[in-house]
Amino acid sequence: MRLGIFGGTFDPIHYGHLLLADCCLEVQHLDQVWFMLAATPPHKQQQAISPNNARLEMVNLALAGHSALKSSSLELERGGVSYTVDTLAHILQETPDCELFLLLGTDSWHDLPNWHKPKEICQLATPVVVHRAGEKIPDFTTAADFCSPEQLRQIEQSQVIMPAMDLASSDLRARIAADKSLRFRTPAAVEQYILQHQLYRPTP
Numbered sequence: 485m486r487l488g489i490f491g492g493t494f495d496p497i498h499y500g501h502l503l504l505a506d507c508c509l510e511v512q513h514l515d516q517v518w519f520m521l522a523a524t525p526p527h528k529q530q531q532a533i534s535p536n537n538a539r540l541e542m543v544n545l546a547l548a549g550h551s552a553l554k555s556s557s558l559e560l561e562r563g564g565v566s567y568t569v570d571t572l573a574h575i576l577q578e579t580p581d582c583e584l585f586l587l588l589g590t591d592s593w594h595d596l597p598n599w600h601k602p603k604e605i606c607q608l609a610t611p612v613v614v615h616r617a618g619e620k621i622p623d624f625t626t627a628a629d630f631c632s633p634e635q636l637r638q639i640e641q642s643q644v645i646m647p648a649m650d651l652a653s654s655d656l657r658a659r660i661a662a663d664k665s666l667r668f669r670t671p672a673a674v675e676q677y678i679l680q681h682q683l684y685r686p687t688p
Contacts, residue, residue, distance in 0.1 A: 488512065495534050498670040588614065589614055624639060
């Protein structure tokens with residue numbers, strides 16, 4: 485099985501996340517993409533994150549009806565700081581017959597040298613670098629210190645271009661805090677969940 489892993493807090497999930505996953509499914513001929521919800525991302529240890537159950541429920545609502553897109557609570561159940569290398573190793577241990585692809589936006593790709601054990605990450609999974617149409621081509625030489633020339637060629641050949649969509653979870657949180665609509669930014673079921681559970685509202 486060709487399995488794509490798309491990690492993040494998804495706080496909240498939005499159409500940009502869904503489009504990225506769908507483009508990777510199509511271009512890389514993936515069988516599935518797992519939305520891997522992070523418990524505590526290393527770079528967000530001081531940032532307040534919505535409860536695990538709320539983020540997982542929003543992802544499940546967003547993915548309803550998409551058989552090839554699935555949520556994974558592996559990192560939530562493991563708890564603690566979520567290191568990608570540990571997650572990839574666990575998946576391969578449980579399903580050794582699958583080929584892993586790690587879906588990364590350009591910001592994450594350029595930051596990969598600062599991640600925990602980036603060399604091992606690239607040995608466990610092929611990074612699929614996704615950038616928006618019209619954006620500058622990512623710099624693939626940033627991984628030259630921990631990837632072989634052959635690996636870098638494979639990573640460059642695996643890149644995916646998605647339609648331009650300027651959405652960010654932080655912007656959605658700000659809109660809710662300002663009592664603005666999320667219409668056409670996230671699935672209606674996710675927006676209703678946010679409103680029903682009063683997420684992202686200013687603290688009284």
